[in-house]
Amino acid sequence: MVYSVALDSEKELFVVLLKNVKNIPEVRKMVIGGSIQCCILKPSLIVDPLQIAVAAKKAVLNEQQNKMATKSLYTEILFNLSLSKNITQSLIKFGISDTDKNAVVCVIGKNEEELEKVLSHFQCDKPSGDQLFLPDNSLIKKEYKITGVETEVSSLLGSVVSRIAAKDFVSL
Amino acid sequence: MLLKQGAEAKIYKSEYLGCPCIVKERFVKKYRHPELDSHLTKERIKAECRAIVRCKAAGIRTPTLYGVDLAKRCIYMEYIENAKTLKECISNAVNNTEHADGNKDFIGPILERIGVFIGRMHSSNIIHGDLTTSNILLVGDLRSEDLQIIFIDFGLSSADESAEDKGVDLYVLERAIISAHTLKENVFNVILKAYAKEYKKGSSEVLRKLDEVRSRGRKRLMVG
Amino acid sequence: MGRLITKCNDPTVLYVSGGNTQFIAYSQNRYRIFGETIDIAIGNCLDRFARVLKLSNDPSPGYNIEKMAEKGKKFLHLPYTVKGTDVSCSGILSNIEKQAPHLISSKQYAPEDLCYSLQEAIFAMLVENTERAMSHCGSQEVLIVGGVGCNLRLQEMMNIMSEERGAKLYATDERFCIDNGAMIAQAGIEMFQSGTTTPWDLVTCTQRYRTDEVEVTWRS
Numbered sequence: 001m002v003y004s005v006a007l008d009s010e011k012e013l014f015v016v017l018l019k020n021v022k023n024i025p026e027v028r029k030m031v032i033g034g035s036i037q038c039c040i041l042k043p044s045l046i047v048d049p050l051q052i053a054v055a056a057k058k059a060v061l062n063e064q065q066n067k068m069a070t071k072s073l074y075t076e077i078l079f080n081l082s083l084s085k086n087i088t089q090s091l092i093k094f095g096i097s098d099t100d101k102n103a104v105v106c107v108i109g110k111n112e113e114e115l116e117k118v119l120s121h122f123q124c125d126k127p128s129g130d131q132l133f134l135p136d137n138s139l140i141k142k143e144y145k146i147t148g149v150e151t152e153v154s155s156l157l158g159s160v161v162s163r164i165a166a167k168d169f170v171s172l
Numbered sequence: 173m174l175l176k177q178g179a180e181a182k183i184y185k186s187e188y189l190g191c192p193c194i195v196k197e198r199f200v201k202k203y204r205h206p207e208l209d210s211h212l213t214k215e216r217i218k219a220e221c222r223a224i225v226r227c228k229a230a231g232i233r234t235p236t237l238y239g240v241d242l243a244k245r246c247i248y249m250e251y252i253e254n255a256k257t258l259k260e261c262i263s264n265a266v267n268n269t270e271h272a273d274g275n276k277d278f279i280g281p282i283l284e285r286i287g288v289f290i291g292r293m294h295s296s297n298i299i300h301g302d303l304t305t306s307n308i309l310l311v312g313d314l315r316s317e318d319l320q321i322i323f324i325d326f327g328l329s330s331a332d333e334s335a336e337d338k339g340v341d342l343y344v345l346e347r348a349i350i351s352a353h354t355l356k357e358n359v360f361n362v363i364l365k366a367y368a369k370e371y372k373k374g375s376s377e378v379l380r381k382l383d384e385v386r387s388r389g390r391k392r393l394m395v396g
Numbered sequence: 397m398g399r400l401i402t403k404c405n406d407p408t409v410l411y412v413s414g415g416n417t418q419f420i421a422y423s424q425n426r427y428r429i430f431g432e433t434i435d436i437a438i439g440n441c442l443d444r445f446a447r448v449l450k451l452s453n454d455p456s457p458g459y460n461i462e463k464m465a466e467k468g469k470k471f472l473h474l475p476y477t478v479k480g481t482d483v484s485c486s487g488i489l490s491n492i493e494k495q496a497p498h499l500i501s502s503k504q505y506a507p508e509d510l511c512y513s514l515q516e517a518i519f520a521m522l523v524e525n526t527e528r529a530m531s532h533c534g535s536q537e538v539l540i541v542g543g544v545g546c547n548l549r550l551q552e553m554m555n556i557m558s559e560e561r562g563a564k565l566y567a568t569d570e571r572f573c574i575d576n577g578a579m580i581a582q583a584g585i586e587m588f589q590s591g592t593t594t595p596w597d598l599v600t601c602t603q604r605y606r607t608d609e610v611e612v613t614w615r616s
Contacts, residue, residue, distance in 0.1 A: 007189075178531060
């Protein structure tokens with residue numbers, strides 16, 4: 001099941017969850033080397049694809065206004081997802097690690113063909129139509145510093161998305 | 173689609189990444205020096221975003237923030253369906269338009285909860301800055317415990333320990349309630365009581381400041 | 397008095413002078429103070445800064461600040477303080493009082509620039525709150541009264557704001573902005589014509605009536 005949403009008039013975001021990926025180290029090298037254009041995220045820290053969309057839209061806006069903190073749209077998404085102002089930490093925290101088995105793959109492009117091209121490099125189970133994401137809620141709460149009293153007045157997704165949007169102005 | 177136009181901003185209903193949202197676009201104020209205007213607008217946008225997130229962390233319901241575009245002077249946030257302002261609700265209760273039995277008792281519990289939320293806000297040193305009855309939204313059945321109370325419009329907010337600023341926050345709300353509605357005077361006390369109970373540490377000083385602010389106008393000499 | 401001279405109907409009033417700064421709207425037989433300064437009046441703030449710059453008191457310190465400000469070019473950011481429906485001037489005054497000697501002696505800013513910056517900031521605060529009062533009360537008219545109301549830049553700023561809202565600004569000239577006997581007489585006529593009289597032997601002078609303490613019997 002592919003999640004897709006328009007980020008602006010030309011760019012669309014595609015997000016898909018892959019299970020039992022066997023060649024993560026190999027694909028990671030290709031991403032770092034630049035031969036595949038995408039970002040690969042740790043599923044445990046993703047509540048919902050909207051979280052990624054908010055980070056991605058912010059990245060696209062910053063790119064347009066020449067205000068990106070990192071060098072590429074994809075690293076910018078990783079940076080935006082994190083509360084940290086440290087780029088390296090953000091990439092490590094949210095980016096997939098070699099020991100992960102599942103992966104959330106994000107591609108920004110004009111159409112789903114570009115997504116298919118990227119996915120062709122992954123050796124994994126065929127994406128199924130069931131539950132899209134595998135968040136670890138307590139890990140997410142820790143990462144985004146969400147405490148008990150906040151959960152009374154906000155959904156987890158609402159809290160996370162608000163923090164991503166306001167990151168430049170708030171330190172929690 | 174334009175929903176509302178206030179003194180500070182236009183509010184549009186729109187969509188953000190597939191979610192219904194409102195766009196709050198702050199005007200350029202041509203009467204201001206352009207540097208002042210640009211500076212003020214940015215400061216207010218930042219203050220609003222900061223307060224929205226910090227209120228959530230403090231246990232106060234605010235709209236979800238989706239995005240900010242400083243260059244366009246816009247904030248994108250959650251569109252809240254079926255929201256009524258506290259102002260409307262009190263008016264309706266007073267005019268008996270919604271409840272034939274004229275029973276205004278449901279207002280009491282709502283005001284108590286509002287007192288609790290303001291207590292939480294001030295405990296976390298968040299000053300709303302424009303706490304009027306138009307800036308408190310109610311969603312759901314007014315008589316139910318599940319009624320959602322949502323605070324909005326944080327452009328003038330600040331982070332401050334000052335008891336005086338907190339007193340002014342309460343004073344603005346008191347005046348908003350008194351000037352718009354012919355309710356009995358003790359209505360505001362319901363809020364204050366709940367506030368004091370929630371904000372045990374600092375409320376007594378704030379309430380003292382509130383008294384000072386209330387009498388300040390009366391004491392001021394009107395000369396020249 | 398302002399209503400008589402300018403023939404406006406139900407304006408939101410900005411009352412700015414040396415001793416008072418209030419945003420006033422009429423409702424339920426009283427002139428309600430929608431907002432005001434929480435510390436010093438605008439006129440007082442300007443006069444005190446004039447003293448810091450050692451400007452002449454002739455014809456008035458405020459007038460001389462206005463003239464200096466007209467020549468100002470460089471804008472200095474000063475603390476802008478609007479608190480809900482009220483304004484605060486003591487912060488901005490103490491800030492500029494503290495900075496001025498150093499800024500002028502180091503030639504970073506000319507005195508004209510400082511007058512300009514101070515006016516732009518505090519008048520913007522006044523216009524902002526007047527606009528807020530108008531928004532709240534649904535008013536389409538603004539009237540400026542009081543000595544500071546003579547300031548042309550303030551009138552200009554208020555006018556720009558009003559036009560953008562489709563409202564109209566009324567301002568009197570200096571004969572009626574500052575204290576004048578005619579305005580007292582006018583109030584007397586209004587009260588008399590609406591049936592309020594006081595026996596001669598009960599007549600005294602009270603300087604200090606607050607704007608909203610007087611019951612207005614001559615308006616509906």
